[in-house]
Amino acid sequence: MKEKTIYEHLREKGLSRRDFMKLCGTIAGMMGLELAPPVKALGKLAHPTPAEVVAQALTTKPKLPIIWLEFQDCAGCSEAISRSSSPLLSKLVLNDIAIEYHETLMAAAGFQAEKAKEECMKKYWGKYVLVVEGSPTLADDGIYCVVAGKSNLDLLKEAAAGAAAIIATGNCASFGGIPAAHPNPTRAVGVADLIKDKPVVNIPGCPAIPEVTTGTILHFLVMGELPKTDELKRPLPFYGNTVHDHCLRRPFYEAGKFAESFDDEGARKGYCLYKLGCKGPTTYNACAGLKWERGLSYPVQSGHPCLGCSQPHFWDGGGFYEGQSAPTIIPDKGSTATLVGAGVAVGAALAGVNAIKKNRAKKALTKNAGPEAKAEPEPKKEA
């Protein structure tokens, strides 16, 4: 029997055609589609509008099965999705697209849940999208994160083998995140460090912005491929600009007006938070554009400097409240004194050797000159 399309599913649930078109427009906007590129998923389609591209995909494609695995994480990214400010999108992804396996959200538990996953993988082998939240761990064959008696490494390799694409959501799955912070006892790494034979996209953030995760999933659904990425495998529609680029405090940065502390006059006036440790200039994320809570606000707007949570190893990149220009390794008083001492010691030693050489040379000169040299001062006296 032919599988039902997403549109048919939605119609069955009572979605009107008008609402469907609204949804398509929202999805197109969320995906950052301005002018649709040639659409692989739809065959030859000459310059359709972005909403039409989405509509075409939803009316012709069946549900996109998603398997969502969690490794070393806090479930914050799942939490963010489930409380997403755009209920339409998260509902679409959670209920209609649809997530077949998610340890935190699914009703099933234990053997029942594992069985559901195995059946899903078998049924949709080569077609499902694997979303990974949390970092895989390499130390001691991955025994520090075990689910249903299997190490996270085995679970990841097993699920990745049948995946059409892999989405690593959150900084942990993307780059190792907080579990990979120094000294990284479990040898946590990003998913892309382990899986090389499948397309992987990173959605870093702590947590990842839910609209970015859903937007990327929808991009795969609509276009049939993952979005274009930067050198860190982050989708360019969402990570093409820095937080600083779109910051609403940017004019104050340009004018050189900075908050010196969290409660000074500058902070109250909304001045730039660069001096309070903002990492916005080097952080690529869509915070300043999409924001949180239905576009209500984001950290910098609320008065807190950007932590750089979508960048690799942000946890070890200097103090959160240290200026970004400050060196990350600062010589302490003891080591500075040792270095000065070393320089002084070598300098003094060489100066000593030099002095000895000079004296010897002087003596040798006096010796060679003989009595004439000694007699030299006498004419001076006469003068």
Add this chain to the structure above:
Amino acid sequence: MNWTEILTFSRGPLLHVALMIFIVGMSYRLVRVLLLGWERDRVPNKGSKIWGVILNYLKGLVVLPFIPWVRRTFRNNALTFIAGGLFHLSLFVVLAFGTAHILVWKSLCGISWKSLPTPVVAFFSATGIISLIVLLINRLTHPVLKILTKLPVWINWVMVFLPMVTGFIMARHLWFRYEVIFSLHLISVSLLLIWIPLGRISHFLFYFFSKTIHGAQAGKRAIVP
């Protein structure tokens, strides 16, 4: 290796090693110069050593760049004097009052102060860069300077120019991605820190010693330094 990793490396280990070499190198150079020894100054004290030192600093650091007729240098070699003066002044303003640099001093010394408005710092930064280019052209075209200039001088110029120009591009957000130009700035600064003890840019420290000693000698003889 991507630019984010290069930035992490240049902000961390590279800058750290460069700072260590700088501290050891400058301590070494200072001791070597101080231990060269000097002759005892047997001239009887006719004036005030301290006044001589103060006067010397006033003329050299404070008054000199702003009152051009104080010294004959201005009459003899105006271009070197103006460009050189502006370069040193600009460098000082940018290093001492640029916001990003204040954060560096804060992390190293624990103290910070108010920064100048960004456009003012940008103006001085551009002035410094233009001055340096003018000095280079002067050196390339001046018949005597051309003969006197050897390889270390060219290296000095490049070592100072690179941090200044990368810093300006970074602060103005021009052309490059921020982490790329930030990394290049830090790499060039690290190279400069390593180079300073080896070359004549170390005069930034020796200057104060020579200025003090010459001022004291002049003051002792009751003459204007």
